[in-house]
Amino acid sequence: xxxxxxxxxxxxxxxxxxxxxxxISFSVNEGEFFGFLGPNGAGKSTTIKILTTLLHKTxxxxxxxxxxxxxxxPLIRKLIGVQSQDTSVDPELTGRENMLLEGHLQQxxxxxxxxxxxxxxxVVGLKEAADKRAGRYSGGMKKRLDLASVLVHKPKIMFxxxxxxxxxxxxxxxxxxxxxxxxxxxxxxxxxTTQYLEEADRLCQRLCIVDQGKIVAQGTPAELKSEIGADxxxxxxxxxxxxxxxxxxxxGRQLLQSLPNIMxxxxxxxxxxxxxxxGGYFVPxxxxxxxxxxxxxxxxxxxxxxxxxxxxKHTGKRIRVEELQKQTSSMxxxxxxxx
Amino acid sequence: xxxxxxxxxxxxxALKKLVRNPILIFFSxxxxxxxxxxxxxxxxxxxxxPGFPPGISYLQYAAAGILLQNAFSSALQAGTSxxxxxxxxxxxxxxxxxxxxxAILLGRLSSDAFRVTVxxxxxxxxxxxxxxxxxxxxxxxxxxxxxxAFFGLAWSGISLALGMRTRSAETVxxxxxxxxxPLLFMSTALVPVSFMPSxxxxxxxxxxxxxxxxxxxxLSLAGFYSTNAVLExxxxxxxxxxxxxxxxxxMFRKVVS
Numbered sequence: 001x002x003x004x005x006x007x008x009x010x011x012x013x014x015x016x017x018x019x020x021x022x023x024i025s026f027s028v029n030e031g032e033f034f035g036f037l038g039p040n041g042a043g044k045s046t047t048i049k050i051l052t053t054l055l056h057k058t059x060x061x062x063x064x065x066x067x068x069x070x071x072x073x074p075l076i077r078k079l080i081g082v083q084s085q086d087t088s089v090d091p092e093l094t095g096r097e098n099m100l101l102e103g104h105l106q107q108x109x110x111x112x113x114x115x116x117x118x119x120x121x122x123v124v125g126l127k128e129a130a131d132k133r134a135g136r137y138s139g140g141m142k143k144r145l146d147l148a149s150v151l152v153h154k155p156k157i158m159f160x161x162x163x164x165x166x167x168x169x170x171x172x173x174x175x176x177x178x179x180x181x182x183x184x185x186x187x188x189x190x191x192x193t194t195q196y197l198e199e200a201d202r203l204c205q206r207l208c209i210v211d212q213g214k215i216v217a218q219g220t221p222a223e224l225k226s227e228i229g230a231d232x233x234x235x236x237x238x239x240x241x242x243x244x245x246x247x248x249x250x251x252g253r254q255l256l257q258s259l260p261n262i263m264x265x266x267x268x269x270x271x272x273x274x275x276x277x278x279g280g281y282f283v284p285x286x287x288x289x290x291x292x293x294x295x296x297x298x299x300x301x302x303x304x305x306x307x308x309x310x311x312x313k314h315t316g317k318r319i320r321v322e323e324l325q326k327q328t329s330s331m332x333x334x335x336x337x338x339x
Numbered sequence: 340x341x342x343x344x345x346x347x348x349x350x351x352x353a354l355k356k357l358v359r360n361p362i363l364i365f366f367s368x369x370x371x372x373x374x375x376x377x378x379x380x381x382x383x384x385x386x387x388x389p390g391f392p393p394g395i396s397y398l399q400y401a402a403a404g405i406l407l408q409n410a411f412s413s414a415l416q417a418g419t420s421x422x423x424x425x426x427x428x429x430x431x432x433x434x435x436x437x438x439x440x441x442a443i444l445l446g447r448l449s450s451d452a453f454r455v456t457v458x459x460x461x462x463x464x465x466x467x468x469x470x471x472x473x474x475x476x477x478x479x480x481x482x483x484x485x486x487x488a489f490f491g492l493a494w495s496g497i498s499l500a501l502g503m504r505t506r507s508a509e510t511v512x513x514x515x516x517x518x519x520x521p522l523l524f525m526s527t528a529l530v531p532v533s534f535m536p537s538x539x540x541x542x543x544x545x546x547x548x549x550x551x552x553x554x555x556x557x558l559s560l561a562g563f564y565s566t567n568a569v570l571e572x573x574x575x576x577x578x579x580x581x582x583x584x585x586x587x588x589x590m591f592r593k594v595v596s
Contacts, residue, residue: 053434054431054434056596074437077437080435082432082435084431086427088431088432089429091427092360093352097355101348102436104345104348105345105348105433105437106436106437133359153436
């Protein structure tokens with residue numbers, strides 16, 4: 001496999017002393033879908049800006065497509081497509097004009113450019129709206145136009161800085177499909193940053209988990225999650241009178257003490273979350289134990305660990321994205337204090 | 340020659356944006372037109388005062404000032420466009436392409452100069468309908484337009500630098516509005532220098548607007564033989580251009596690197 005991005009001990013310190021990137025090393029192979037997962041301020045955008053020649057590194061080395069990011073920046077620009085965090089289309093130009101301008105600035109002209117623009121507009125589903133001003137597009141359409149426009153010159157590597165932040169779930173799913181298709185059918189290497197766990201999990205073949213300018217873990221999503229070494233079983237309970245309160249949770253905890261293979265038990269709000277090896281085997285034991293007691297199990301939810309658990313393990317905190325907290329609240333949310 | 344073609348693409352982009360936002364041109368032209376139609380009528384008997392050049396109407400006198408006022412205030416808004424490009428990420432998007440980087444500025448500046456020229460032609464036509472005449476004919480008009488556009492270009496430099504420094508369209512608008520009237524009133528744009536109190540006469544001598552106005556006025560009232568004013572004005576504008584363009588380049592390098 002050929003390495004298309006190689007980064008060694010990269011650092012960037014801003015003029016105000018902020019250490020945005022603090023000695024990161026990683027590499028990306030050709031054709032790979034690679035991700036940086038981390039919360040706001042982790043240094044994701046800064047890393048992308050350095051690799052796409054927009055910012056100068058403070059120290060370390062980095063190459064893109066075998067070219068040095070400092071000395072061969074103009075050559076790199078020919079080979080990469082970059083979508084920044086803000087959707088940057090010109091609202092007063094039509095979709096087609098936006099793409100033609102981008103193509104012209106990438107030194108493409110004439111029929112070749114027109115055909116390329118037509119086919120891309122088709123692919124991202126903007127054929128009908130191509131001659132309307134981009135300012136009248138919906139958020140999702142702008143995003144797709146932005147994506148299409150940075151692909152005009154057939155880049156070898158795409159850099160996507162939080163491509164779905166601020167999009168509604170449906171549009172996000174559309175963008176995901178499109179990115180997967182790009183990666184698979186056109187073989188474009190994709191470097192993506194995200195703060196969404198399920199985005200990294202679904203799209204990235206390999207990823208780095210980043211926090212405060214450092215890489216805290218890297219590997220495939222499956223490798224990273226297997227590090228946790230336990231499944232999460234979330235239960236809710238009630239007693240004979242149908243009550244469920246804190247005293248019941250305490251009773252539940254006592255009951256759990258008799259069971260094998262439990263690594264940790266945390267309060268998950270309306271119930272308890274148990275971390276246990278081989279969760280599938282553990283559940284029957286759990287049910288039997290409760291069956292013998294006067295506590296009734298209302299629900300049992302078995303899940304494998306998520307990337308958020310990995311992040312928690314390495315940083316001691318969870319990735320804070322508002323809309324994700326609901327889905328992962330059963331994991332470690334209340335348990336931080338008890339660990 | 341990608342610099343030339345890139346500049347052309349970005350020039351065309353800027354023009355398209357302008358044409359699709361005609362309200363911007365309307366707002367820019369609103370003030371000069373009010374001056375042209377109302378102000379010159381309100382003060383039409385200025386030409387009876389001692390010290391006023393004999394034998395000409397106030398409109399004939401003030402038209403040059405109104406043309407330069409328009410160029411000045413339009414140029415001082417130029418920076419708002421680059422603020423938009425920075426804030427919407429469009430500048431960054433251009434910077435990761437192979438675009439010849441100076442073209443980003445040149446496309447901007449050339450379209451600003453073009454805009455000032457078009458607005459000046461509209462004002463000239465309107466002034467002509469109201470009775471304004473240019474003694475030097477078409478060549479004189481072309482030279483006038485050149486001076487006006489060059490003047491606009493020089494000042495749009497400072498606006499671009501401000502835009503890149505503050506990244507706030509409001510600030511650019513505010514500073515532009517703040518500068519326009521004091522500089523306009525303390526120049527020979529609307530009254531002969533002898534009308535002013537002596538301290539204002541001193542200010543006027545150092546006011547670049549005065550030089551540009553004097554040149555344009557000479558071309559409309561007198562003839563090419565008074566090339567002194569024309570050459571002087573071009574010299575002064577060139578000096579301003581060097582200063583403002585240096586500031587712009589400096590800021591651009593900072594933004595780009």
